[in-house]
Every structure is written in structure tokens, then in C-alpha cells.
Amino acid sequence: MSDVKNIYKSPKDKDGVWTWVNKYPEDAEDAAENEVTAQYAVLVRNIKSPDSRKKLKAHSIVVQSPWLKTALGKILEDYPGVVCELERLIFEAPFQPFVHRWKGFVKYRERENLDDTTKEHLTILHNILQYEMGHSIKVFEDYVEKGVVTYENLWMVFQPGAPVLAAHKGPLSAFELEDTTYTENRCGKFVRLRCDCIDYDGKAFGRCQENIDISEFVGTKRITELSAYPLTFHPRPDEIRDSLIKRGQLFEDLAGHHYKAYSGMAITWDIQGNELPIEVSGRIVVDIGSFNRFSPINFMRHRRLRDWKSRDRLLLLASKARHVRSGGELDGILRLSPYHKMLARCRTGGYSLKLKKWLDFFVEQVGDIQFSNDAFNKLVLPDDQKELIMAFSESQLEGCAFDDVISGKGKGVICLLSVTDKLHHRFSRRRQDPERRSRRREPPRAPAHALLGRPGRGPARGGARGGRGGGAKATELSDADLDELSGLDLNGRQIKNILKTAQLLASRKKTPLKRSFIDTILAIEKRRPEVHHD
Structure with a gap:
């Protein structure tokens, strides 16, 4: 039926039971809130x-x-x-x-x-x-x-939207209070502060929620002795604010991918997801994006960012933040406002190369690597092998188009860490010059293709006779050198590898291809241990 039917709650009977009835209650009074x-x-x-x-x-x-x-x-x-x-x-x-x-x-x-x-x-x-x-x-x-308060009146000193201080999951940090709730569990009564901090998920900055609890206490207690208290009650609020902003700048600077050194306590987790301290020293990779993808703890407790509030966007725009979309998503590099730096987390995710673990690192313990320029000089290897290692490493840093016969194979050269120490200043330079990275430097042209492409007494000998064709300006190899090389028991692929590797040495020395470079590669090849297959 296209109509409305009203039914009414009956008075309770002697047993305290009531039901729904059709009769309008006689004692019902007119509504108190009306047009008047x-x-x-x-x-x-x-x-x-x-x-x-x-x-x-x-x-x-x-x-x-x-x-x-x-x-x-x-x-x-x-x-x-x-x-x-x-x-x-x-x-x-x-x-x-x-x-x-x-x-x-x-x-x-x-x-x-x-x-x-x-x-x-x-x-x-x-x-x-x-x-x-x-x-x-x-x-x-x-x-x-x-400067004191009782447990019952805790809500009075905690104003929603105001910053509070707490040594929560690390040193003293600032959080923005959202609300307070009186609650209890098996351990007793407590007041839960629902707060926000500023976090980074590998792509963008945003808000992340943290819960901070204050256990019930008897009588009055000094506000600054609580596990969390408003920033305004700190004896030196301006000083602590400046200190937190400075630390927040470190957090912002560590967004992205960074190769760093670390010394101090970090955080790991047990199989239940409980935090455990762990001592760490050595080199680390700060990479929150990879931490979120591969860290075991992330599968149990994924930290999801919350959208920016309208007031956040005003502060970010005022601080000349870039690429803040209307929906709150961030595109590109964001510059946090001083207020948001104050609220930044004291920890960041990454990987310990020494311990081979995904950990949370305290940002104030992250430092620059003290590279040793003598590390490569102390490497115990024959000089010709060390020279070749440096040639390979520099070719990769300079974007040289060196490649093996199989496409892409030569681009995966892995070198010793001592080479990293020696060349670290050039690698910083590469990151700061994206246009330079996009330009690929070709190695000097040499007779590799000619050696492989001319007919004769076999691929090596025949190729050697025509070896200087088209590349005379980039090589100092004589006809006698080519004749001698053509007599070696090498196939075409081996010749190409030797010549292209020799080209790297020539490129490092900034000279044309010489016979001495080829002899160096041949000598190294002779010292290579034979691989026996069962």
C-alpha cells in the first residue's frame, strides 16, 4: 500500500515486558522543539x-x-x-x-x-x-x-588539533592530536591519544596515524611527566620545536634512495611483529619504497598514508611545495613546511648491507659514508687486472655503450666495493647531472668488425689481415700486429671480446688502441683458472 502505518511502544507490564501496539499513547506530550x-x-x-x-x-x-x-x-x-x-x-x-x-x-x-x-x-x-x-x-x-592534572580531567589539557610531545617509538617527537578517548582493557584503564605524524611511502609524503596511551594514575601528576603532553607545556617550547624541525629536514632529505653509513641502535621485529632493538654499524641503503615492498614486517603492519587536510594544503602551498594535487596526492618532489617537518617521523626504512636485514633506522644516526680513496690501492691484485677493473667501472659510470656479443650482457658488470670508494665522487656527479646520464659515450672505433668480417685462413686469421679497415685513426695496430694476432687459436667471439675489452683500456688512457692493451688482456686470460666440468 502506498501509505504509512504508525505503531507505538506499549507501556511495560508487571514483568517489565513491552511490545509494539496500534494505540496512540495517551500520555504522549507535544514535542518541545517546534516552530516557536x-x-x-x-x-x-x-x-x-x-x-x-x-x-x-x-x-x-x-x-x-x-x-x-x-x-x-x-x-x-x-x-x-x-x-x-x-x-x-x-x-x-x-x-x-x-x-x-x-x-x-x-x-x-x-x-x-x-x-x-x-x-x-x-x-x-x-x-x-x-x-x-x-x-x-x-x-x-x-x-x-x-602544571598538574588529574586522570579524570586529562581531556582538558589535550586540545584536538594541537601538537603533543611523546617519546613514542624513539626519541621525543611531535604529533598532532586528533582526539582523546577513555578506555580500558585487561591491563587496566587508560586514555588513548589518536594522533598524526608525517610519513613517506616511497612516492609521497602524507599523514600517518599513531596511538599513544596514558595509563590511569591516582591523584595529580605533573603534565610534563606524562607519557605524552602538549607542546605548550614544555619548559622550552621554541627550542624543542626548532630541534624537531631540524630533524624533520633530515627525514625529508632521506626520501628516495640513498647509500649511507649508520652507527647505533635500529629497530627490527619478531615473528609476531613486536619491535626489537638491534645494534647496527656499517653501510646501509635508505629506500622506503623497497622497504614497503620487501620488508617482512610490512606484510603484517602496513603503514598507509592518510590524505592531507585542507589546512595542510595551505601550509604546503605557503612553503612553496611543488605538485600538490587537489585530491591530496603528491607528484614529484615535495618540500614540507616547517610545521610538517616538526611532525615528521624519527625513523626511516632501509636495508643493512652487513646484517642483510630490512630495518627501521633513526634518521639522526644516518650519516655520510667516509669513503677511503686508498682502498683500491690496497687491493692485492696484479696491476693489469686492477687497471682492467677500473676501465670497466669507469665505462659504466660514464654511460659507455660497451656491450658483449649478447645484447645487454656487458652492462651488468659488477665491481668490487673498493672501486666504489675510489670513484664515489664521480657517481655523485652523475646523479646531479641527469642530462649527462642520458648521453652515451661511444668507445673508440677499432677493427673488431673488420677482423670478424674478412675471409682468409679462418675467422681469426682472415679477419686480422683486413683489421685496420675503417678504423685506422682509432688504432695504432700495425700489419705485423694483426698478422701475429691472426695466428692465435681464437674464435670470432673471443676476438671481439678481447678487442672490445682492450678498447676500454684505451678509452681509460685516452689513447688509440695499442698492441700493449691487447697483450694485457691476453695475459690476464692466460692466468684465468680453467673450469673443469664433471
């Missing part, structure tokens, strides 16, 4: 008070005045959970937003440029709040003055 009450600036919903000093207390306050809503929109700006644009703006006891912003409320009400209606309606609301929560305001002011 809608004309008032403020409604106060009252209930019986357990306090012996008054019969009634406010259960909630309904703000209906558009003048009040405009004023409260500025007084309670950015206060989480409060939207002053609603048609019916309702605040429930104990009226936390007004306790936290009481000073701002009083100061706004004393403005001289307020119109008469706004001032009159603010006075009405002020008097209601003063009567309903005057004791709470006095207690709050007393806590602030003496």
Missing part, C-alpha cells in the same frame, strides 16, 4: 543534576542563531568534529570545545567591532556556559597555572 522554539538564539536541554548544588544541568546546547554560528566558526576554527555551518549546531556536556577555546571565546566577545546582535547573542551563550561549566574552566586554568 526555533525562534530562540540558543536552546538548553536540561536533565536532573546529580550535583547537590543545583537541581538541573545542561545535557546539551543547541545554537540556532546565524550570528552565533558565524562567530563560533571563527572561534572554533579547525577544531576537529565541529562544523558551524550546520542548521542546528549541537554541543553536548561537558562542552569540550568551549573549555579548550575559552580564552579565544572571551577575547572574541570583547571585540569592539562586533555588531549589536552578535554581541548580544554571544553574551547569552557566555552566561549559559559560565553557569554550566564555570567549575571546569576554573579547574582547567588552575591546571595550566600549576
Whole structure:
């Protein structure tokens, strides 16, 4: 049926049971909130008070005045959970937003440029709040003055949206408070602070949630002795703020991929995902993107970034952040604002090359590698082999188009770490010059193709006779050299490998291809141990 049928709750019988009935309840009263009450600036919903000093207390306050809503929109700006644009703006006891912003409320009400209606309606609301929560305001002011608080009134000193300090998962760090909740579990009662910090997921920066708990305590306790407390209560707030911003700059600088040194305590995890400290020293790779993909802990506790808030975008744009999309996603390199640097994590993910483990590293313990320029000189190898290693390494750094007969094979040359120490200054240079990286340097042209392509007494001998064709300017090989080389028992592939490797030596010396370079490669080949196959 295209109609509505109403049924009603019956009174309880002697056994306390009720049901749904068709009869309209005779004792039902008219609704208290109607067209008449809608004309008032403020409604106060009252209930019986357990306090012996008054019969009634406010259960909630309904703000209906558009003048009040405009004023409260500025007084309670950015206060989480409060939207002053609603048609019916309702605040429930104990009226936390007004306790936290009481000073701002009083100061706004004393403005001289307020119109008469706004001032009159603010006075009405002020008097209601003063009567309903005057004791709470006095207690709050007393806590602030003496720097102490009780467990029951912890919520008073923690203002949502304000930064709090806590030695949470590391040294003292800053977090932005979202809300406080009184709760309990098998271990007892506690207040949970739901907070945000700034994290990086390998592609972008964003907010990440952390829960910080304050266990129940008896009596009063100094606010700065709590496991977390508002930044404003720190004895030197400006000093700690500057220190955290400086550390946040380190966190920002470590975004991406970095080859670094580390000395100190890091964090690993057991099979249940519990954090364990571990001592680390040596070289590490800072790479949060790879950490998120391959770290075992990430499969159990994946840290997902939350979207930026509207206030975040304003701060980021003000600090000349780049590529902030309207949806909150970040494209390219982002420069955090000082406020967001203050909220940055104290740890970053990476890999310990010594321990072969994915770990969380404290950013203040990450340092630059002290490269040893003598490491390669101390390497115990024949000089000709060391020279060849350097030629291979430099060719890779310079983007040389050296390749083996099989495409791509020669590009995978792996060299000793001592070479890395010797050439580290050139590798920094490469990262800072992306255009230079895109230019590939061709090795000197030499008779490799001619040696392989001319007919004669076999691929090596026949090729050697025509060896200088087309590449005379890049080689100093004589006809006698080519005749001698053509007599070697080598196939075409071996000739090409030897010649192209000799070309690398020539390139390193910045000279044409000489017979001595080929002799060096042949000597190294003779010292190569034979591989026996069973």
C-alpha cells in the first residue's frame, strides 16, 4: 500500500515486558522543539543534576542563531568534529570545545567591532556556559597555572588539533592530536591519544596515524611527566620545536634512495611483529619504497598514508611545495613546511648491507659514508687486472655503450666495493647531472668488425689481415700486429671480446688502441683458472 502505518511502544507490564501496539499513547506530550522554539538564539536541554548544588544541568546546547554560528566558526576554527555551518549546531556536556577555546571565546566577545546582535547573542551563550561549566574552566586554568592534572580531567589539557610531545617509538617527537578517548582493557584503564605524524611511502609524503596511551594514575601528576603532553607545556617550547624541525629536514632529505653509513641502535621485529632493538654499524641503503615492498614486517603492519587536510594544503602551498594535487596526492618532489617537518617521523626504512636485514633506522644516526680513496690501492691484485677493473667501472659510470656479443650482457658488470670508494665522487656527479646520464659515450672505433668480417685462413686469421679497415685513426695496430694476432687459436667471439675489452683500456688512457692493451688482456686470460666440468 502506498501509505504509512504508525505503531507505538506499549507501556511495560508487571514483568517489565513491552511490545509494539496500534494505540496512540495517551500520555504522549507535544514535542518541545517546534516552530516557536526555533525562534530562540540558543536552546538548553536540561536533565536532573546529580550535583547537590543545583537541581538541573545542561545535557546539551543547541545554537540556532546565524550570528552565533558565524562567530563560533571563527572561534572554533579547525577544531576537529565541529562544523558551524550546520542548521542546528549541537554541543553536548561537558562542552569540550568551549573549555579548550575559552580564552579565544572571551577575547572574541570583547571585540569592539562586533555588531549589536552578535554581541548580544554571544553574551547569552557566555552566561549559559559560565553557569554550566564555570567549575571546569576554573579547574582547567588552575591546571595550566600549576602544571598538574588529574586522570579524570586529562581531556582538558589535550586540545584536538594541537601538537603533543611523546617519546613514542624513539626519541621525543611531535604529533598532532586528533582526539582523546577513555578506555580500558585487561591491563587496566587508560586514555588513548589518536594522533598524526608525517610519513613517506616511497612516492609521497602524507599523514600517518599513531596511538599513544596514558595509563590511569591516582591523584595529580605533573603534565610534563606524562607519557605524552602538549607542546605548550614544555619548559622550552621554541627550542624543542626548532630541534624537531631540524630533524624533520633530515627525514625529508632521506626520501628516495640513498647509500649511507649508520652507527647505533635500529629497530627490527619478531615473528609476531613486536619491535626489537638491534645494534647496527656499517653501510646501509635508505629506500622506503623497497622497504614497503620487501620488508617482512610490512606484510603484517602496513603503514598507509592518510590524505592531507585542507589546512595542510595551505601550509604546503605557503612553503612553496611543488605538485600538490587537489585530491591530496603528491607528484614529484615535495618540500614540507616547517610545521610538517616538526611532525615528521624519527625513523626511516632501509636495508643493512652487513646484517642483510630490512630495518627501521633513526634518521639522526644516518650519516655520510667516509669513503677511503686508498682502498683500491690496497687491493692485492696484479696491476693489469686492477687497471682492467677500473676501465670497466669507469665505462659504466660514464654511460659507455660497451656491450658483449649478447645484447645487454656487458652492462651488468659488477665491481668490487673498493672501486666504489675510489670513484664515489664521480657517481655523485652523475646523479646531479641527469642530462649527462642520458648521453652515451661511444668507445673508440677499432677493427673488431673488420677482423670478424674478412675471409682468409679462418675467422681469426682472415679477419686480422683486413683489421685496420675503417678504423685506422682509432688504432695504432700495425700489419705485423694483426698478422701475429691472426695466428692465435681464437674464435670470432673471443676476438671481439678481447678487442672490445682492450678498447676500454684505451678509452681509460685516452689513447688509440695499442698492441700493449691487447697483450694485457691476453695475459690476464692466460692466468684465468680453467673450469673443469664433471
